[in-house]
Each structure stands twice: as C-alpha cells, then as structure tokens.
Amino acid sequence: MDEREELLAAACEENSLSMEELNEQYGPESFGNHEAVDRIYVTEATWSEHIASHPAILLDAEAYQMAVKVSEMMAELYNRMSAKD
Known part of the structure; x- marks a missing residue:
C-alpha cells in the first residue's frame, strides 16, 4: 500500500x-x-501575496524561483481540480 492509498x-x-x-x-x-x-x-492567493512577494524571498533569487514554482504548481492543481466541477 503506497502513501496515497494509506x-x-x-x-x-x-x-x-x-x-x-x-x-x-x-x-x-x-x-x-x-x-x-x-x-x-485561497492558499495560492495567500502564498503569492505573503510569501512569493515577501522582500526576504525577493532578495534571494533561488528562493524566489522556488516560490514561483510552488505558485505554478498550485495553479496547475487548481486548473485540474476545477475542471471536475
């Protein structure tokens, strides 16, 4: 049994x-x-507003790229799940 099944x-x-x-x-x-x-x-909006655009993240190019990837993945998840509505 894998983690998802558990x-x-x-x-x-x-x-x-x-x-x-x-x-x-x-x-x-x-x-x-x-x-x-x-x-x-709600989570993606909060992430983008409070994390991805936080000055500490913006000052660190690698952290910013990671934050952008998280936002992009959340957008993909949103699109996938909203297609089922």
Whole structure:
C-alpha cells in the first residue's frame, strides 16, 4: 500500500465512509471537490501575496524561483481540480 492509498484509507475511516461514499462526497462535480478548489485558490492567493512577494524571498533569487514554482504548481492543481466541477 503506497502513501496515497494509506491516506485514502485513513480518510474513509476518519469520516466513517466507504470508498464509494467518499467518492460521492468528494469526487468530481461534488461539493467536496468545489471546496478543495476554493481552498487551493485561497492558499495560492495567500502564498503569492505573503510569501512569493515577501522582500526576504525577493532578495534571494533561488528562493524566489522556488516560490514561483510552488505558485505554478498550485495553479496547475487548481486548473485540474476545477475542471471536475
């Protein structure tokens, strides 16, 4: 069992749901998916505003490039998950 499968099993147990029920509540076109998309948006906006543009990050070219990569990955995740809404 890989880490993702372990986390899925824990999510089922924590929410007292079967895998099918978990998919119904959090899968494509569900409120749970919409909630995840919203959380990604809020996190990326916070990241960009408070981390990626922080003067300490801007002063360190390598740190800035890392922060930009994180922003880009969050944008990709947002686009992937919002396509399921």
